[in-house]
Amino acid sequence: MKLVIGGRAQGKCALLLAREGLSPADVCDGETCPLNPPPETPVINHVHLLARRLLEAGRDPVEILARYADAHPDAIFISDEVGCGVVPLDPFDRAWREAAGRVCCMLAEKSDTVLRVYAGIPAVIKGGEA
């Protein structure tokens, strides 16, 4: 299992596809995909938005995505880092930021490799496979 994180528009998905020899058809978009369960694609992109939609639907994103990850040990997850700002005024935004962060901690724990992408350049922050 792999997790790719980084800021918005850092080239996370393009980099991942190139590294893994995958195509856009292998990617499910967490912003628009079916919620329960997410599709059986090799890559789930926009995990932070999937977490937000799950939360909006009254579901626990950590629990659902942990179950998905356990059932798909070769899955690759891509998420924006969303926790590096001032505490949001809106309670739902605070809950989402918390859930998105916890989902990423959980996925990082389960992953063999965690990449952090900055300006299209990957830093391996977990696992040896560069």
Place this chain on the structure above:
Amino acid sequence: MLTLIIGGAASGKSEYAEHLAAAAPGPRVYLATMRRHDAECEARIEKHRAARAGRGFVTCEREAGLSGLALPAGTRTVLLEDLGNLAANELYGGAGEGAFDAALAGIDELCVRAARVYVVSNEVFSDGAPYDPGTRRYIELLGALNRALAARADRVVEVVCGIPLIWKGGTTE
């Protein structure tokens, strides 16, 4: 020895800091700086309290004004959580304009009195939002405090998704 641990919201920084501090010599003090002002804060405080239960910390609560804080006799390790709350409490309800000096002096004092000090701080700098002057002042204050403590610290660690990234000081111990 001072260790600064910085991370975004829900990055796993607290768990990491508590893990480090729990392995340091006792007696250990958990210095909590969050103001109890609503149910959400209370829930967060309870969550942290449950997470460190059984890890051998005496909890001290102090929202601001760390100088002159009475620590239990013989305290060897202090875990301060977190600098983001301390900075806000000093700026908006404590030392005001003197927030930077007050917070820094308080932490310097802790470092004299305890052999190991762990400070958890917050990454609030990267959302690019156009904040009002008051919030901007807070962001500048916390950034300045992070820089001042990082300059003093033996170790500086950024925590991302629960993974420690070392910026200064070699090992994660």
